[in-house]
Amino acid sequence: MHLHDLETPALILDRTKVDRNIARLRDRLAGLGVSLRPHVKTNKSADVARRIGEPGTPITVSTLKEAEYFLQHGWTDILYAVGIAANKFAHVQRLMQQGAQMTVILDNVASAQALAAFCKDQNLTLPVLIEIDCDGHRSGLVPTAPELLDVAAQLGRAKQDGGAWVAGVLTHAGASYDCDSTQAIVAMAEQERAGAVLAAQRLRDAGYAAPVVSVGSSPTAHFAKALDGVTEVRAGVFVFFDLVMNGIEVCTMDDIAVSVLCTVIGHQKEKGWIITDGGWMALSRDRGTSRQKTDQGYGVVCDVDGQPLQDLIVAQANQEHGVLAHRSGDPARTPMLPVGTLLRILPNHACATAAQHPAYQVVAGGQEVEATWPRFSGW
Structure with missing residues (x-):
């Protein structure tokens, strides 16, 4: 797969x-x-x-x-x-x-x-x-x-x-x-x-x-x-590490092992927004980096290979919709990625984000899925 x-x-x-x-x-x-x-x-x-x-x-x-x-x-x-x-x-x-x-x-x-x-x-x-x-x-x-x-x-x-x-x-x-x-x-x-x-x-x-x-x-x-x-x-x-750990220099961004795959489903070009199907139900509401030197919104946006896209973050999150924008807030600086583009979001808090999902899709540095590992939630 x-x-x-x-x-x-x-x-x-x-x-x-x-x-x-x-x-x-x-x-x-x-x-x-x-x-x-x-x-x-x-x-x-x-x-x-x-x-x-x-x-x-x-x-x-x-x-x-x-x-x-x-x-x-x-x-x-x-x-x-x-x-x-x-x-x-x-x-x-x-x-x-x-x-x-x-x-x-x-x-x-x-x-x-x-x-x-x-x-x-x-x-x-x-x-x-x-x-x-x-x-x-x-x-x-x-x-x-x-x-x-x-x-x-x-x-x-x-x-x-x-x-x-x-x-x-x-x-x-x-x-x-x-x-x-x-x-x-x-x-x-x-x-x-x-x-x-x-x-x-x-x-x-x-x-x-x-x-x-x-x-x-x-x-x-x-x-x-x-x-x-x-x-x-x-x-x-x-x-796993996460953006909070990265923000206090315990890890690099490249050490973060977990991410959420989402898809671009639309745009609000005049606002500089890219709309995805990855809202807070997929990412969690955790805003742990808001107290740090760099506020990463609801997560850092990466390409499908997991490489961060410069200054693109999840600026807002509704239940099933993620709103991506340039961290400057300048609409002209948001790259309007085509509908259908796959992206990976690095989480603020790995525990909270993982808790939103029933399984891990496991890769080994590339795009091939080598396994599905179940996980559980609740008390």
């Missing part, structure tokens, strides 16, 4: 770029002496995940549906990296009964008490990571919070105690996505590492085993200078 044979819009994945991106991070982390626990929430595909590591290698998920799917495909060591809610306890238990080695996270006494009671009642031994807030970005406890030991006190000190037990700490430097220089990412990576290590040491000093120190974001994973005291790194979007 050829790209011209596809019905648009379609999600295109360049396998050669995927493999290159994975090798880059694996080589880097090997040099720092830590293991990779990839976050599979971006790809949601066993075919993609196998490029990172064979079934049986550790993974991170953001939904229990992901855990279920990847367990069915052979992955058993699964970290559910969203604060656990009581209405998910039974689902976690079912996954463990089916062979999953689950780990969950939480950051408050109420959740810890509820989980401990459930595990005791069900005679379930479950490792728990306490979430640490290393940057004020989202959830978690700051490394020095007195509440850290209060949360831990609701849980067992080690695996042999049974029940829900303190397996360590987890943090995510989400603020790294807002960094405006490589130096800032380097500093954020050290802040992330130091915060997690400090929290883990406080737990150990209080008698908890806390063997796991889990950190990770794609920016910090690529720019950390040292990871002393860290046991594993989580990252997900590094497999």
